[in-house]
Amino acid sequence: MxxxxxxxxxxxxxxxxxxxxxxxxxxxxxxHLPPVLQQALRYVPAATLAGLVLPALLTHEGHWALHPLNPRLIAGGVAIFLAWRFKNVLLTLLGGMATLWVLQGLGL
Amino acid sequence: MKPSAAPTTPPQAFGRGVLQILPISLGIIPFGLVTGIAGLNAGLSVAQITFMSALVYAGAAQLVALQLIGAGAGVPFVLLALLVVNLRYLMYSSALARPFAALSPRLKALAAFLMVDQNFALMMGQYEALGPRLAPWLYLGAGTVLWGVWVASSYAGALLGAQVPEGWSLDFAVPLCFLVLMVPALRNRPSLLAALVGGLVATALVGLPYRSGLFLGALAGIAAGVWLENRGHR
Structure with missing residues (x-):
């Protein structure tokens, strides 16, 4: 093309x-939308965003990668903890990336 | 944000949207860089990459479309892939119909054009506090910043191209951007279940073409959330 x-x-x-x-x-x-659809729309952000996040943490090249030493799974877990505990965007992004860099530096 | 800083006029709400989205928009810079690089790999020129980001303005969908263009897929498949990956905007837009009902036709078109996950999530989180007069302006302020950062960072990615080392794993910044938005949306057990089901179904279906697993996962997650909420009322 x-x-x-x-x-x-x-x-x-x-x-x-x-x-x-x-x-x-x-x-x-x-x-007005029927009440059940209005209720459904409230769950759109959580359900959709998780669909954008979890595959990147739980798969590697199209396959499940659930082993505990999967660096992206660990880095994602750190980022989820930081986002939940501190509610700080930059801290979460930097913490997640730094964790991944350290783990990759260790050869994982 | 302290209650004393609550906006009382549309320009103040716009300004608050700009300020609150700044840290999040820093996070989409790597996303834009990755998209610019993917555009080069798919054979687009720098001008085409920048124009695409300005017009289409949809990170995940652009990445999927670029992969297909690069793989030599036919035009209908590229368009269909974007449609499927962006189906969630039908849901966002439906949710925004009532909050935006009072906007002028022109502002409605602008608000639709600027719709992305980030300003949608920001506005839904503050709609109850701000109400229909101010919340759309918070959304428009955030959307304007996001659009500018998105176009500039895609352009920068197209210029830098392969100079960004793969060892930086910049692609991981993409799910992190969405994670930052997801965590505050997990406010109760039904929304937590919606995320778990949506995420796991999307992961299980990650091999489906056009990333249609994302949409199917979202439907499953929404159904699970509604089910748990209604079960609690009985």
Whole structure:
């Protein structure tokens, strides 16, 4: 893929990305969602974000990597503890990255 | 943030959104760098990478689309992959319909364009305290900063390219960015269960094409959270 086609693909990606974000806002304001859907929407952040986090900690090259010396699992655990205990964004990011660097430096 | 610093006007709410998102937006710099490098690997020019980040503005989906472009996948598959990875925005956008109901049509379009995990999570966490008059401005302030940082860091990644050593494991900053948002969203047992189920199902299905496991996992996690909450009421 190159040149004009690639520009076209990027435009198409932009249109789809915008439509997904835009239409529910303008279509749903006129009527109320059923209570069970409103309740369901409250769990969207937790369920979705965990789906972006856990695979990166629990898998390696597409397979489960649950062994206790998996450096990304340990670094992720440290980051979860830091985020929960101190509620500090930079501390969490730096603590997680530093843990991974140390473990990789140790040859894990 | 102390209660005394609570915003009372839309510009103050916008400013508070800018300030509160700054540390989080520092965290997306490595994410943008990784995306810029992935764009180079997929054969895009620096201009195309920067334009893509400015227009599409969706980290995880861009990474998946770039992988497919680099692998020579057909155009429909690239578009479909973005659709599936970004389906969560249908849920975010649905949740934001009522909070944004009072915005002008133009601001609604802008708010939709600037929608990402970070400003959505920030706003949902403060909507009860700020209400529908101020919370959208907190969201817009945060979204403006996030967009600027995202475009600049993707551009920087495309310029630096392969000069970033692999040993830095910058790709690990991507899940860490999401982790920072996830932990405060775990406020009670149902949300904890929603995260556990959503995360584990997504992990189990990580081999599915177009990262559709992310969406299926989210549906399973949401169902689990709703189930536990309703069970507690009976």
């Amino acid at each position: 190159k040149g004009p086609l690639l520009w076209g693909v990027i435009l198409g990606l932009g249109l789809i990305a915008f439509a997904l974000r835009y239409y529910p806002i303008v279509l749903l304001e006129r009527f």
